[in-house]
Structure formats: C-alpha cells, structure tokens
Amino acid sequence: MPAARLEIKELSAGYGPTRVIENVSFTAEAGSRIAVLGRNGVGKTTLFATLAGQTRRYDGTIRLGDVDLTSMDSASRAWNGLGFVPQSRAIFPSLTVEENLFVGLKGRPRSALREAYDMFPRLYERRANSGAKLSGGEQQMLSTARTILGKPTVLLLDEPLEGLAPVICEELMAAFSRLASNGEMTILLVEQRIQSALDFAERVIILERGRIVWDGTSEQLAADRDTVDQLLGVASVGH
Amino acid sequence: MSITNTSATIIQPLPAASSNWLRDLVGIAIILAAAIVGYFLFPNNLALLTRMIAIMLFVLSLDLVTGYCGVATLGHAALFGAGAYAAGIAAAHFGVTEPITMIAIGAVGGAVAGLVSGVVILRGHGLAQLVLSIAIIHLFHEAANKASNYTGGSDGLAGITPDPILGLFEFDLWGRTAYVFGIVLLIVIFVLLRILVRSPFGLLCRGIRQDPVRVSAMGASVKRTLIKMYVISGVVAGIGGAFNAVSTQVVGLDSLSFTNSAEALVMLVLGGVGTLFGALIGTIVFIGVEDFVSAANPFHWLTIVGALLIAVVLFAPKGLYGTAAALVERYRKGGK
Structure with a gap:
C-alpha cells in the first residue's frame, strides 16, 4: 500500500478541561518526512496521541487519504493505516519478541515477520527473549517493527531516540530513513535530538503552547539560528 | 547476522516453541498418569475425582478471561451453571439424553451465557467490573430459581438419565464410565486451549491484559476480542457444567451461586493464573484438601483451608504452579 496524505484541520485536543493543542492545521503530503519539534510540554506527544485517537478531541478534523478518521476509535484508525510508535514503547513485557511481533501482524501470515527481522536483524537474534529482558534500544526496535508489520501508510514516531546510546540512535535513524525512502509511508517524527530530526526530515513544524508557530524546510530552520534558539532552546544546530 | 541469513532461517521454529510443545506433552502425560493413579488409588471415590474434572474445566474457563485477559470476575459460575442447566433441561424435559449431545448443548448454553455476561461485564473496569459480575451471578441464580417449572427451583433439576456413551458405555454406579469420559474431555479441551492461548488470538488477549490502549492503537478491537474470549470461555465452562449434569444426573441451584464463582477464583489463584496448568493444580489441591481436612476435622476445616490460602498468597504469590515453574x-539457569 503506498504512502497516504495526512490532513489535519483546526485540531484542538487535551485532557479533561485542559486544552493542550489548539487550532493545529497542516498537511503531510504522501511520502513526506516531517519533524515536529518544540520544547518539553508544548503538546507534541498530545498531538500524536490525538491523531492516534487516544486523547479527547475538542474540535477539528483528521483525514488520512480519502478517509475521515475524526470520529473513529483508535483501532479503526490503525486499520485505516495510521501507525503510532509511542514514547513509552509499550511493548508487552511478558511476551517474547516473536510473540510481540505476532500481535502486530493484523491477520498477515507468519512469513511477514521477515520484514521485521530484515529491518532489525538484532530482533531475530533476540526473538525468544521476553520483552522485559530487552535493552531500551531493542525495545524501541521491537515497538517500531511491530507497528511496521501492520503496514501503516502514515507512521507517527514519538521520541524514538529517547534515552538511547548514540550507536543505537544511528541504527534506528538509518532504519527510519530506509522506511521513508521506499515511498510506502508518510513519516512524522517527534524528537528532542534536533540534529537527528533535521537530518531525517525534509520539513519541520515547531509547536509552542499547543500551536504551530513555525513551518518550513529543514534547511531553512538549520540556517535560522534565532528561531532555533528562541523556540527550541538550542544554541546551534549541526555546525 | 546478515539480513539474507535472517530471511533464510525465519521459517525455522523457535526453541521456545518446541519447548512449549514439550511442556504440553509432559502436561498431558501427567494428567493421564494422575488419572490412572486416581482410578486405582481411590476406586471408591471416583465421584469426587469426577467432580474435580468438572470443576477443572470450570477453572480453566475462568483462567481464559482472568488469567489471559485480565478481566476480574466473581460471576463466572453463570457460565458453568448455564451449561449444566442447558444439558439438564434438554435431558429432563426434551428427552435429549445422548451424553455427547448433552455436552454440546451445555457448550452452547455456556457460550450464550458467556456472550451475555461478557457484554455486560466488559462495560465496566476494575471494581465496577467486579460488581457487575456479582450482579450477573445473582440474576442468573434468581432466574433459575424463578423458572422452577424447568429448573426445579431450589429442589434442583432431577430426572437426568443419560444414555450409554456412543451407545456402548453405560454409566455405572461406581462412576467409572463418567470418570473416563471426563478424563477424555479434559485432555481434549486442555490441548485445544493450549493451542488457543499460543495462537495470535491468544497472544492478543495477553497483550490486552498488559496494555489495552496499545493493542487498540495496533488496530485490534479490545472489546470484540474480549467478548470472543468470553464466549470461548463460556463454551469450556458450559462443557464443564454439562459434564457435571451428566455425571451426577442432577443440577442444583448451587451451580449458579456466588460461592461457586468465588471458589473457582480461589482455586485459580492457588494454582497460578495465566498458565492453564495452574487451573488444574489449584482445583486438585483445593478440592483434595477440602475433602481431606473436612473429613479429618469437620468443625475447623474451613479455618485450615483459609490458613493454607493465606500461606500460598503470601509465600507463593504466583500460585503453586507459577512458583514451582x-x-x-x-x-536450570543455576545449572548452566
């Protein structure tokens, strides 16, 4: 299934009476790679959780290709192609790696596990280990691979590099780039490691207090040191 | 390891998978050995062992929803009792006395009760779920009591006279036929359940127990999956209830009691949840100890059973099987 277009219009969401994201609108074209950046607590994770149907939406619409996801529950959104790899990784600790992957197959044949092992050969080596016995990096690989097996057309990656060693980060980012380059997925990435995000994404959206305050290309952001400093709290990027 | 190598070896079974099958075979061998030992060691007490088998099926069914799906329930006897009454009413009022057909009718009765219970109980979470399950068992109990024309009410449903199994094996006074029939049923269902819990559906249920939000985000309907498991659980409990009706030739209101539900939960916790083996061991130990201690000390046996339960929960929180495993x-790890 080819990558799909994700269109978000005037989306507001939050928890209980608290609105965390307000009037967010943007379109991710099919096959695009977008980084969603911002300081801690600006609503990045809430935005992804809302897209995945896990928070309370107050206003706005979400369309994936020709399908309106707005009133769908989390499971239906996933069936329609929205894949979400949460910050918590959310693997099943008592299941083995292979059993975790089985759960993500969504009715596909067992042979489809090959895709996960091709993407992360380390998981094949650990396939009989329980999820609880994996390192943080391996858990992230497992969480990502399990979502990929569901053949999403739009993939949301929420801080996949958090707490991981640099060598594992490189391995993961290389895998995400391979996924993006084969044109089967539109990928949205929330990441605190600004350089990794800019290397990966072609477009960047910056959130501040739940609203989009900057939208442009990675190159534009890398060249705009004032914006980086002001909105992301980072003195310099990459150079 | 290269990607090519990974692709080439993917279809090979996991070591864990082969050890699962080995564990199943050992489990079946132990059930068979215990059945044979029980047959020769307690020839005059086969009725108790047969009752144990019916309760094992009931506790196995509870393990499916509580151990594998994490659903808290104190109303599971509704499924067991529904199976018992369905088979009993079919025999006593409609002349369906062929034992295997009675078991099948019990399975359908249990499945329907499972569907109804599941739809109601799964609307709540945590304590609300527990309260709903208690309400369900009381409603089933009261319905059976009121429908006394069919169920016999508080007098129980009598007049169940099953035919010989397959027209060949007549139910005898010593309970040998019922016992062997029960062992065959237990082994067949145990094997099917072991396959079920290792299937993608069974893994999905285990995933739901650990993180329902995540399972939902992966595209699976949590409620639909749980209701399916509730119906399967109802089939197993219904078979247990129907077998109890066939073997005892009577169905009492106690089969639909809160006490019955609570005892099944105690047996499951005693043996260990989420393994199926624990359900078998918990039932044997609970009913065995109950029978032995109540005979040895008719006045204080409940105190002794209570002390045993406290000891197991405090010192072996994974249950007897879980702790032994x-x-x-x-x-094994120390030996390597």
Missing part, C-alpha cells in the same frame, strides 16, 4: 527455571 519459577524454581525449576532458576535451577
């Missing part, structure tokens, strides 16, 4: 695992 953990000790074996530790011994």
Whole structure:
C-alpha cells in the first residue's frame, strides 16, 4: 500500500478541561518526512496521541487519504493505516519478541515477520527473549517493527531516540530513513535530538503552547539560528 | 547476522516453541498418569475425582478471561451453571439424553451465557467490573430459581438419565464410565486451549491484559476480542457444567451461586493464573484438601483451608504452579 496524505484541520485536543493543542492545521503530503519539534510540554506527544485517537478531541478534523478518521476509535484508525510508535514503547513485557511481533501482524501470515527481522536483524537474534529482558534500544526496535508489520501508510514516531546510546540512535535513524525512502509511508517524527530530526526530515513544524508557530524546510530552520534558539532552546544546530 | 541469513532461517521454529510443545506433552502425560493413579488409588471415590474434572474445566474457563485477559470476575459460575442447566433441561424435559449431545448443548448454553455476561461485564473496569459480575451471578441464580417449572427451583433439576456413551458405555454406579469420559474431555479441551492461548488470538488477549490502549492503537478491537474470549470461555465452562449434569444426573441451584464463582477464583489463584496448568493444580489441591481436612476435622476445616490460602498468597504469590515453574527455571539457569 503506498504512502497516504495526512490532513489535519483546526485540531484542538487535551485532557479533561485542559486544552493542550489548539487550532493545529497542516498537511503531510504522501511520502513526506516531517519533524515536529518544540520544547518539553508544548503538546507534541498530545498531538500524536490525538491523531492516534487516544486523547479527547475538542474540535477539528483528521483525514488520512480519502478517509475521515475524526470520529473513529483508535483501532479503526490503525486499520485505516495510521501507525503510532509511542514514547513509552509499550511493548508487552511478558511476551517474547516473536510473540510481540505476532500481535502486530493484523491477520498477515507468519512469513511477514521477515520484514521485521530484515529491518532489525538484532530482533531475530533476540526473538525468544521476553520483552522485559530487552535493552531500551531493542525495545524501541521491537515497538517500531511491530507497528511496521501492520503496514501503516502514515507512521507517527514519538521520541524514538529517547534515552538511547548514540550507536543505537544511528541504527534506528538509518532504519527510519530506509522506511521513508521506499515511498510506502508518510513519516512524522517527534524528537528532542534536533540534529537527528533535521537530518531525517525534509520539513519541520515547531509547536509552542499547543500551536504551530513555525513551518518550513529543514534547511531553512538549520540556517535560522534565532528561531532555533528562541523556540527550541538550542544554541546551534549541526555546525 | 546478515539480513539474507535472517530471511533464510525465519521459517525455522523457535526453541521456545518446541519447548512449549514439550511442556504440553509432559502436561498431558501427567494428567493421564494422575488419572490412572486416581482410578486405582481411590476406586471408591471416583465421584469426587469426577467432580474435580468438572470443576477443572470450570477453572480453566475462568483462567481464559482472568488469567489471559485480565478481566476480574466473581460471576463466572453463570457460565458453568448455564451449561449444566442447558444439558439438564434438554435431558429432563426434551428427552435429549445422548451424553455427547448433552455436552454440546451445555457448550452452547455456556457460550450464550458467556456472550451475555461478557457484554455486560466488559462495560465496566476494575471494581465496577467486579460488581457487575456479582450482579450477573445473582440474576442468573434468581432466574433459575424463578423458572422452577424447568429448573426445579431450589429442589434442583432431577430426572437426568443419560444414555450409554456412543451407545456402548453405560454409566455405572461406581462412576467409572463418567470418570473416563471426563478424563477424555479434559485432555481434549486442555490441548485445544493450549493451542488457543499460543495462537495470535491468544497472544492478543495477553497483550490486552498488559496494555489495552496499545493493542487498540495496533488496530485490534479490545472489546470484540474480549467478548470472543468470553464466549470461548463460556463454551469450556458450559462443557464443564454439562459434564457435571451428566455425571451426577442432577443440577442444583448451587451451580449458579456466588460461592461457586468465588471458589473457582480461589482455586485459580492457588494454582497460578495465566498458565492453564495452574487451573488444574489449584482445583486438585483445593478440592483434595477440602475433602481431606473436612473429613479429618469437620468443625475447623474451613479455618485450615483459609490458613493454607493465606500461606500460598503470601509465600507463593504466583500460585503453586507459577512458583514451582519459577524454581525449576532458576535451577536450570543455576545449572548452566
């Protein structure tokens, strides 16, 4: 299934009476790679959780290709192609790696596990280990691979590099780039490691207090040191 | 390891998978051995062992929803009792006395009760779920009591006279036929359940127990999956209830009691949840101890059973099977 277009219009969401994201609108074209950046607590994770149907939406619409996801529950959104790899990784600790992957197959044949092992050969080596016995990096690989097996057309990656060693980060980012380059997925990435995000994404959206305050290309952001400093709290990027 | 190598070896079974099958075979061998030992050791008490088999099926069914799906329930006897009454009413009022057909009718009765219970109980979470399950068992109990024309009310449903099994094996006074029939049923269902819990559906249920939000985000309907498991659980409990009706030739209101539900939960916790083996061991130990202690000390046997339960929960929180399995695992690792 080819990558799909994700269109978000005037989306507001939050928890209980608290609105965390307000009037967010943007379109991710099919096959695009977008980084969603911002300081801690600006609503990045809430935005992804809302897209995945896990928070309370107050206003706005979400369309994936020709399908309106707005009133769908989390499971239906996933069936329609929205894949979400949460910050918590959310693997099943008592299941083995292979059993975790089985759960993500969504009715596909067992042979489809090959895709996960091709993407992360380390998981094949650990396939009989329980999820609880994996390192943080391996858990992230497992969480990502399990979502990929569901053949999403739009993939949301929420801080996949958090707490991981640099060598594992490189391995993961290389895998995400391979996924993006084969044109089967539109990928949205929330990441605190600004350089990794800019290397990966072609477009960047910056959130501040739940609203989009900057939208442009990675190159534009890398060249705009004032914006980086002001909105992301980072003195310099990459150079 | 290269990607090519990974692709080439993917279809090979996991070591864990082969050890699962080995564990199943050992489990079946132990059930068979215990059945044979029980047959020769307690020839005059086969009725108790047969009752144990019916309750094992009931506790196995509870393990499916509580151990594998994490659903808290104190109303599971509704499924067991529904199976018992369905088979009993079919025999006593409609002349369906062929034992295997009675078991099938019990399975359908249990499935329907499972569907109804599941739809109601799964609307709540945590304590609300527990309260709903208690309400369900009381409603089933009261319905059976009121429908006394069919169920016999508080007098119980009598007049169940099953035919010989397959027209060949007549139910005898010593309970040998019922016992062997029960062992065959238990082994067949146990094997099917072991396959079920290792299937993608069974893994999905285990995933739901650990993180329902995540399972939902992966595209699976949590409620639909749980209701399916509730119906399967109802089939197993219904078979247990129907077998109880066939073997005792009577169905009492106690089969639909809160006490019955609570005892099944105690047996499951005693043996260990989420393994199926624990359900078997918990039932044997609970009913065995209950029978032995109540005979040895008719006045204080409940105190002794209570003390045993406290000891198990405090010192072996994974249950008897779970603790034994953990000790074996530790011994194995220590030996390497």
